[in-house]
Amino acid sequence: MDTRIAGPADADAITTTVALAFRDDPVWGPALEAPDGGTAHLERFWRYFVEGAIGQGAVSMQDGPSGEAATVAVWLPPGVDELTDEQEAEVDALLASTLAPERFDAYQRLWQRFDETHPHGEAHMYLSLLATHPAHRGRGIGQRLLAENLARFDAEGLPAYLESTNPANDHRYRRAGFRPVGGFVSVIDGAAVTTMWRDAGGGADAGVGAER
Structure with missing residues (x-):
């Protein structure tokens, strides 16, 4: 599969893949x-994050044979927020009308933890979302897409940052050159979030594995 930069017309396919991939996160x-x-x-929620990153020209993807987004990496360039203030208000309105009140409150506190742990010093690329369509899991295409992206950032001298919300993926990020730098637990059920950093030129293990 060839890698390309996603455009606005890809938002539907990418959002579907992200929603499917993170449904059981x-x-x-x-x-x-x-x-x-x-x-x-779920698709309405994730679409806000997808469309914002597409507008930055920072979303990489590979197409599946039936028009689906087989795998996608949603990046944000240095200094760019995931959501504008207006988008964040719209997301809050969506979730406030959908989730139970105590769950919505927990979501807001969880979102705050993500924001508080995000580094704001050195310029870096931020991996907001890495997702593979269920029909294409187990082939390592997400890992290879990540490696391609990181090679490009290495050439530009840019480090990278991510939050791993699934411990099963931590070793895959380590193979790509990331190292754990901190973390926190979800206020909802104590699930672990590992924050990870990769220096520019951090190197990677060529091994691949199944991915979300």
């Missing part, structure tokens, strides 16, 4: 769980 699954078990709000 140890952190985001419980955080976004509706009291009736509904999932209609």
Whole structure:
């Protein structure tokens, strides 16, 4: 599969892949769980993050044979926030009308923890989301996409930062040259979030594995 930079027309396919990939995430699954078990709000939620990053020209993807986004890396360049103030207000309105009140309160506190732990010193690329469509899992394409992106950032002299919300993926990020630098636990169920940093030129193990 060839890697390309996503454009606005790709937002639907990318959002679907992200929503499917993170539906059972140890952190985001419980955080976004509706009291009736509904999932209609998930694509609306993730679309805000996808569209913002697409507008920065920082989303890499590979196409599947049926028009799906087989794998996608949603990056943000140095100094760019995931959401504008207006988008954040719209996300809050969406979730306030969907989640139970105590779950919405927990989501807001979780979001604050992500923001508080994000480094704001050295300029870096931020991996907001890395997702693989369920039909393409287990082939290592997400790991290879990540490696391609990191090679480009290495050439530009840019380090990278991410938060791993699934411990099963931590070793894959280590293979890509990331190292744990901190972390916190979800206020909802204590699920671990590991913050990870990769220096420019950090190197990587060529091994690949299954990914979310």
